[in-house]
């Protein structure tokens with residue numbers, strides 16, 4: 001099932017999400033599948049549950065956009081346990097479509113996560129995947145990439161979005 005991706009302005013995007021507890025359930029398995037499907041349909045490389053209006057600490061990432069099953073990653077109750085390096089690159093967000101800005105992120109990370117059965121897993125990533133992990137984990141803490149850019153650029157984007165809202169072209 002495809003979910004609608006919620007856009008900037010919806011309070012769920014700026015609310016810290018609740019830990020997942022229903023490990024091993026059919027509902028959790030289905031939610032993960034639906035999130036991959038929704039992410040692919042929107043041509044994203046990452047999607048966090050709050051972006052479909054579900055305030056849970058769950059995110060999916062696939063930097064191949066569905067081309068390579070080996071690159072599918074599921075992060076549940078994730079925490080970054082290791083960071084290395086620093087790299088600035090352009091970043092966007094399915095909840096803030098049409099806007100991309102340079103964001104500084106760690107080049108490599110290890111994320112301490114759960115799998116869908118509740119087992120502890122360490123998930124390493126570098127470059128684009130590491131960037132996606134940091135972006136999605138931010139989402140689970142109610143943080144959008146706008147938080148990482150200059151106040152000037154942030155205000156400009158917010159003003160443009162306000163105009164889109166007024167024109168009925170947002171949401």
Ligand code: NI
Pocket residue numbers: 092093094095135139
């Ligand atoms: Ni995003």
